[in-house]
Amino acid sequence: MKFSVIISTYNRENILPMCLDSLVTQNFPAEDFEIIIVNNNSTDRTEEVVESYIKKYPDINIKYYFVPRPGQVYARQIGILAAKNEILSFTDDDAILVPDWLNEIKKVFMINDKVAGVAGKIKIKWDETPPEWIYDYERQLGRLDYGSEIKIEPGLYMNAGNLSIKRDILFEVGGFNPEMVGEWLIGDGETGLWKKLYKKNYLIGWAPAALMYHYQSAKKNATVEDIERRFHNNGICIPYNIYAVDREGFKPLIKNSFYAAKQWMRWSIRKIKYDILENEKNKYYAIFRKAFYFAQISYTFKILFNREFRNMLGNNDWSINFNKK
Template sequence: MKTVSVIIPTYNRALFIKQTLESFVLQNYPNMLEIIVVNNNSTDHTLAVIKELSAKYPIIKYYEEQRQGVHYARNTAIQYAKGEVLYYTDDDMIADPDLLTNLLQTFEVNDKIAVVSGRVLPKWAITPPNWILKYCLNAHLSLNLDETPLIISDQMINIFSCHEAILKEAIIKAGGFNPENTKGEWIGDGETGLSIKLLNLGYLQAYNGSSIIRHIIPETRMTQRYLNKRFANQANCDSFTIYRAANGLSNSKLFANILRNFMTILYKSLVTPWHFLRARDNWRITMAQTFYHINRITYDLKLMTRPQMRNLVLRDNWIDLNN
């Protein structure tokens, strides 16, 4: 089976990253070469936690990326990684011991597979409210509960960067991860954009439901405020993806998109209080959708008025920026 480097960008997650790192130290995969932690300007005691663990477990290697943005940290790690496969996860995840064994065997099924993901289950910090269980056991919390043993596709499937194995040669050809959370602002489509670039190069994607990781969900993510923010961030991602897919849009088309989103906001602003007054909890989703459409407008206005924003969106290669 292929050699693998585990890559974990981190930013101010001292409370969680110890659990994450220890869960990967305990992996039963025989060809794991290293665990690469890339500190992206943490201001809490994350660094102390990493240094303590790296002294205890030499397999853990530490690097820094001072440009704020998770895509910088992910792409920077490529130049240090020795594995044939780069496994990306986040600093608030806990891996099952056989995660890598189950995930990496997928690459042996078809030599055109470039990226593989698997199940992302919740690890709740507190008992979640009913509306979270009803509406958010999905991408809203970066969860994927699908138990399907194997899916191989030349089309987009749900793949989250918190549980993603990628052929090193393929990610280099694709130009790395697109931007997403950059200095607290979501400006791009991250792993979605990377998946699109890989598919355009003729690679396949795969999903292996036997490979499981658990996502720590703190109380702060079980709120309406967080859901609104999640939808707003998704709006930025979608505007980025749509503009790239068209290789740019004219101002008239962007303005037409703005008008459509404005009309949708008017509709959502009426139905949200209606649902609330009738004690229907779907008001939470329609309210979050309002934030989505507001941000679609804001992002498209930036594309209309800022040439540097248009150039950023159309950039393909983000690895070169790290050299």
């Protein structure tokens, strides 16, 4: 069983080496995996960083591609199409993988040949001690934990920071859904991929020892603003699925926006209440819920009144549906 590890990166010249260091030191035969780094239009020294690893580790198959078109989904497309091996393993440019990462993923695939994909455990690695409240929201930063035992069942969610999938199956379901495309957050990314696998009842494995540490900056990521942004992005997934995935049309979209408006008002009132009571924990949660519902309203208006945006949603050029070689 051979692996293609795919990393899309953008302006992470200082963080990317941590990820690459953890990959070039894997306890796995060098001839059985390749590392594919896709630079999604970075303006820093990312290319020089990758070239230095290619020179330093000639025995490891490291491939580098530059994709000028904005959008992680397009970067992943190139990585997927460039991959030569049967298992595609996706991780982030701010990931630190344990030395037996690939071995542990392989172990779960070998248990049952019907396994379509494998999710690995994700823990948050802070650069410094963050404020206490953030630990309740580490899931928003990618933390994933289904326990310490290997399991195989339909419907297990896979986070793209630690996601491995059979290449043929990824092609069959059309790959990832879009996320950021230029300045617009279009869709639901890895969640969309998971939903497509779930609808087909594919088996997903859990590899608890295939651990990824997700490096996070306390000053940047342990902030109300960053978690609010993540709740906003999650909210967008609701109208995106109604309109672009399930193709239900305008009526259900508008109905959902009225519900979202009602909920937004409800959480706005609660936020005022918690401000008065000086209840910081509940106030933060109210802020995040407001962001979740407001995103649905604003996204719906963008669909209804922005033709260019509607056309982009209907374009579907991020779908992986190319003929397999």
